[in-house]
Amino acid sequence: MAASEDSFKEKLTNSLTQQLSEYELLKSMYPNNDDIILTDTNILVDITNFVENESETEYTPGHLDFILNLNIDGSKLEVSVNLPSFYPSEEPDLYVRCNQLNRYQETTLNAELSNFLKENFVGEVCIYSAVSWLQDNLPKFTEQLANRASAYIIPESKCTDDDKFVRLWIYSHHIYNKRKRDEIESKAKDLNLTGFCLPGKPGIICVEGAGSDCKEWWSIIKSMSWKKIVIKMTETFEISEKEKEQKFHKFQEIHFPSSSVRSKHADMSGLSKYMDEHGLTEIFKNMFGISEI
Template sequence: MSASTGNVTDDFVGCLTQQLSEFELLKSMYPNNNDIVLTDNKSLDAIQNFLDNPTEYTPSHLDFTINLFIKELKLEMCINLPSLYPEEEPDIFIRCNQLNRHQETKLNYELSNFIKTNHLGEVCLYDAISWLQENIEIFYASSGVTEQNTVNEETADDNIKDRNYVRLWIYSHHIYNKKKREEIVKKARELKLTGFCLSGKPGIVCIEGHNCDCYEWWKDIKSMNWKKIVIRKSEDFSAPQNKFVNFEEIQLSMTDFSKYMDKLGFSQTFNELFGLINDK
């Protein structure tokens, strides 16, 4: 292992150690079996094994859901931690069936802004939960508004949508099912999103477009029955930064997919998707 690789591995060890400590703290706060649900039950063991015997390949991201009850609302706090969290920001998405799509989108937009503004390279999941506890009523209170207020709310959300764009990189254990593949493409095209779906094992999806449209697509696709599907990386833009002209399904070997990503200028993203260390 080169010196540079060793230094990067040390960074991963430090970050993953903090992740396990924070996860244990959250488990002590929410001790019931269904309070915190891991996407992959083996992920904690994989991280601990890496910490016991560090290698140049990092384990899969820690991905889990915290089921919260705040102000009569049932919230699903879906969390995906990059390997270098807390140095990097966490990926958090809130789902709540008691909020409409506009309310839910606005909630996630404001939570994302809170994290971006306050994240200082330290663990922050409890801070995010505290923010939800303090602010959720702002979004829930509008559920009983008048028709005029609803129009105003939708206009405000449209303004958010018009000035915010994202590119989401989704990793799935596999994408084989014909119905799921058709739905991924159909929904993306309905919302005029661009990107691709790499079918096979693992499955990779890149989706780009308006913030609201991308997260509407993600909400629908994630609700399908998956062994594992997570957002590995999200990129935010103030203006469109589309790398693709449409949305299509592709079928490539991992070698060809690596070349495909390199040609598009996404070599670093390829490494992040698969937890590879770039020791340049």
Template sequence: MSISSDGIKKDHNQLLLRCIGEQLAELDLLLSMYPDEAELKIEDFVAVDELRRLVSEVDVDAMSECQFRIGFTFRIIGTSNLECICRLSGAYPTEKPPGLFLRSDWLSRDRLRLASEALANQLEEMFKPGEPMLSWLTEFVSTNIPTDEDASASTATEAGAAETEATTDQRLCRLWIHSHHIYNSLKRRDILNWSAELRLTGFSIVGKPGIVCVEGPESAVEEFWQRLRPIELEETHYEGERCLSARCY
């Protein structure tokens, strides 16, 4: 007995709707734990409200066209602006852990990248399909990411790392990313905002296929790639970094 494409699509939408409902329940728990926006800030309240409406109305068909996803920033009070930016795909919590990256004003980019990678690896190890992770995630970040005291104790190390990073930043690199497609407006917004924040130049092509090309200091290009990986561009191919003598874009 064959299953029609419409039946498969409906099953997928039902699963997506259930996942979004579970994400909203977890988000409500976090908001009760961290009511101060200085600690937990929702990225887009309009998106959250629309997702709540779809879940409450059990609007399965609308999930096919829905591009809204839940995102939030968790800031650790008592540190120099250390933030954990979390994005929830439709595959959480059934198939994949949350996507995230760290941002900080006082950690060097190399140290921040290592901390982000360690956190992502820990998420992969702890992830169990169908089980909530967000409250565990905020607790883990609060207790395991370096504090101001750690930063002060390693000033000399950070100074050496900063010198190395400055040398690295003198090297210009170009990164090519090919995706099966780029249609989602939120993902396109992230690509533009992050490239501007990191002072990267280049271009992106939306549609099918989707292409992203960025140029800039090597450490900034690496951070851009670390941020981009969790947002789930379809069938992404990463060509690696190429050293440049000058920017072309």
């Protein structure tokens, strides 16, 4: 047991050491206070103490999560970065937002960046490489994609007919990144969808609304960089049944009071109770393979 714990800590220490080194490189390149903004201002101290073995508790530091603000040829980019504990062995969670791009250009940019990193930097630090790729490739999105943007909609065979009332149940390996969470919620509200997002590991999302709107929302969200994200279940109703079948009246990110502030894991017990309250007990059991004994 002790050997296993030592191996875990050695692997984690090595990962976090590489993360600190890469972060310091970025800080040397972008030294202004508003260039890099940490989500948790204490995280660097926590990670450093862990790496230097100064922490006397069993506490494992949280994720290094920050916003990198870039200006490339007059275009302002906000790069949301979330590094899993074992990055670079695990893939980083990146999402780029640029006000100069429309929704489809932005979605395409993130999809191509994700593919570039997966194809070239598995197991290697890659945030600076991502920045370099953005510097080299952003012009083609701002200049060449304008005429193609309106045509860029990813087909989704699992989404149902446009004239139906649809509820999608979506499972992700994890949802940590604040920018992604904001996008999940803002896109749902833009399309008049209702439901919820439970961040953590795993991440659970429910969206309900017109089939065409659900399809558009899913095409945008699934094109972000994810370790795994799938539609686990689809419920379909006639549009005339909407008033009876709709379970939510707005879209929101949900949290539960019993959850640990430090925990990165989703509160499944809280989710079970939440779904019970909305008349979705059977859906919860079906999603997670729970059967009556």
